[in-house]
Amino acid sequence: MNEQLQLDFDKIIKTLKISEKEIQLKKSFLNNFKKKGFPNRKQEDWKFLDISQIIKKNIGDLSFFNDYSLPNKINPSIFVDGLEHNKIIFINGRIEKIDFSYEDQSQIEINDEIGKNIKVDNENSLIDLNNAFTNKVYKILIKKNYSLKKPLIIYHSTNNKIKSKNINLSLNFELEENSCLRLIDYFSDNTNKNFVNILYNFNLKKYSILKNYKLDKFRNNNLKYSFNNIEQDDNSISETFILSAGSDYFKNEVNCNLNGQYSSAFINGVFSLKENQQHEIRSTINHLVENTKSYQLIKSVLGKNSKSAYQGRIFVDSKAQKTDGYQLSKAILLDETSEFNAKPELEIYADDVKCSHGSASGSLNENSIFYLMSRGLNYQQSKELLINGFLLDVVEKITDSEIRNLVKNIIGLKE
């Protein structure tokens, strides 16, 4: 694999117009990745789902170079209907369009920052991979006191031009004081067997609000990894919702540093998996100062041969008194072959805190099914109704009503 990496890396360097210093930086990331390789189950964070094995089994040999010189055709049928929105369109990892036509252009700044790599959590070799191979890093800055009028949808789309490729992309967001961004990551794939590696960094200043919804609904054979790093200042709020249902493999990682007082983080997730899908959410919330709050709710519905994992970690620093942390994960196993793994972790160094976590897994409640059937529903309908209710609970946590309805439509939930 290392030869392929070097070969593809050299090709990319040729196409980029960057300084020698930046090339050296990229090289150091490449070397880090070469040293570590893809993460495997020997690493604690990858214990449940081993990405290096999954890549080997599902894809085989990956190549890392994508030709970004020619634009791809945008297929408007992928656009979300019934919701006015701003767009960023990625096709095969290439930015095809950035469109903020609903907004006051003077309040948003977009800069190409290829030289500045996003530095987070160096343990993770996928971030090194991303930093080595990304060809564009845009920084999107929302100015003070500005709230975007319409949500921003980032389309992650692939077409049949690529196969067995690794796609790396990264974006850097900064929300200045008292600003607000609603961001939807919308995945639609028309290809097979690629590995997409996404890295986002969010910098939330005082009183700013970030709402990020990741919607991976349509069944496809790609593997995906997404890492969100969120830095939060005083009184800021971040809300992350993950719908994890489409890809063969999807691991969502959210690392949230609550650096400012009265800041809060919410992470809600839904796994709805069928044959051979393996998905994971790993969250780390670092409560670093006093009076911060976090809340997490993750629910899984697991069909035949599917596997989901939830690793949640709440860290409370010794300075972070009056922390309120909560974590709950629930799973319904629908088949003999489905599997649920969880590792809800608390690491606490302060005494005046309220932290708790819970985890429950099992099959659908027979008594509830009996109740519904005795009222005239058939078995299948009763089952669906119960699952509907089980998942609706998480979707109701979405604070934005427009987007909540969109998500409900996408999943097909009824009220």
Added chain:
Amino acid sequence: MDTREKDIEKLKDYKYGFTTDIENIKAPKGLNKDVIKFISNIKKEPQWMLDFRLKAYERLKLLKEPNWQKPKYPKIDYQDLYYYSAPKSMKDKPKSLDELDPKLLETYKKLGIPLQEQARLNGIAVDAVFDSVSVATTFKGELTKHGIIFCSMSEAIQKHPELVKKYLGTVIPVTDHFFATLNSAVFTDGSFVYIPKGVKCPMELSTYFRINASQTGQFERTLIIADEGSYVSYLEGCTAPMRDENQLHAANVELIALDDAEIKYSTVQNWYPGDENGKGGIYNFVTKRGLCKGKNSKISWTQVETGSAITWKYPSCILKGDNSIGEFYSIAITNNHQKADTGTKMIHLGKNTKSKIISKGISAGFSDMTYRGLVDINSKAKNSSNYTQCDSLLMGNKCGAHTVPYIKNKNIDSNIAHEATTSKISEEQLHYCQQRGLNPEEAVGLIVNGFCKEVLQQLPMEFAVEAQKLVGISLEGSVG
């Protein structure tokens, strides 16, 4: 200073911190084939036992010390330890208690286990392990009447080789992790219990472990077999003298419950925890594992962990038999610079298996407490269920409390529920108690005892009282 304060002052010191001047026989320092042969030889072991040890030693050479645990410790030099130390007078084993070295008896009296008196009055059979060898087993006559075998491991190897051969290493094989394998190679003594078919053991069986000699590691091995339809309750207590150095204690405990049998294993662990600056103390790296081999069998672990500089152990249950039950009740208290990484593993293999985990962790001072547990429900373990509850209590903001549960569910018919909370003692509760005339320390003691009640209830009477006191003493000086 009034008398009560004086009492507290006295209690604050580690009560069991004395040493006893007894001449010891030691194996040469270091870990090698010769030392293993020396141990085996001095204990007059048969060839198969030596082979078992050597096999473990060969395996050990390939293994590395694990390092994923939370409490880190300085590297242990395994060549700088004595692997065998025995009171000299034990060379010719005494036939009865009257022949024991009076100094040894004195030691046990200080520990609060007057063997002779216990033999007469208490009705608890005691096996005491001093450094590496088992020194006395009381109440033999009564037990023999029921066909129960309760003796030291060395004696069992001599007298009941067929049982030892059949079961030793079946739950913790020689190919297990580093410390377990180390124990398999150099274990010196321990207790052996066999309860025959259909016998309910009429009394509590009890072992006291004590490390006396310096630079000694203690490696005892306990094997308990409960044959079909039998029941036994077994207690274990541990102490060690105060020393500046860190001493290693790496024991193996294997429990085997056959059809319809039940084993209840209780531990009150109070090894020397080190002084308030974290100097000295015991490294308690113990492997405890129970196998519910037969149908309807049950194994229940109860532990009160107050001592040791580092406690690192996971008493586990392998629920192999259908309808078998595993239980784990634990109180772990860390104060000053103590560290603990403890919990349990419940591995469900059989149908209709049930397990329950109640863990209470209390940390004070500069200490660190981690609950780490695994619940693994296999795809064949239909209709199994698990309930886990782990609560932590923090006192002060210099200490830490962590919960790391691993949950694996591969079975559609099974249910797993896990709950965990972390909190501190509420001001209201303290205020309420103090209003009614308790001083802050008493109030904390009362609240903590309430917090631990679910676990303390599981202990046999005599132990429960001791444990309750221990909980109070361990937290002395952590409030205010």
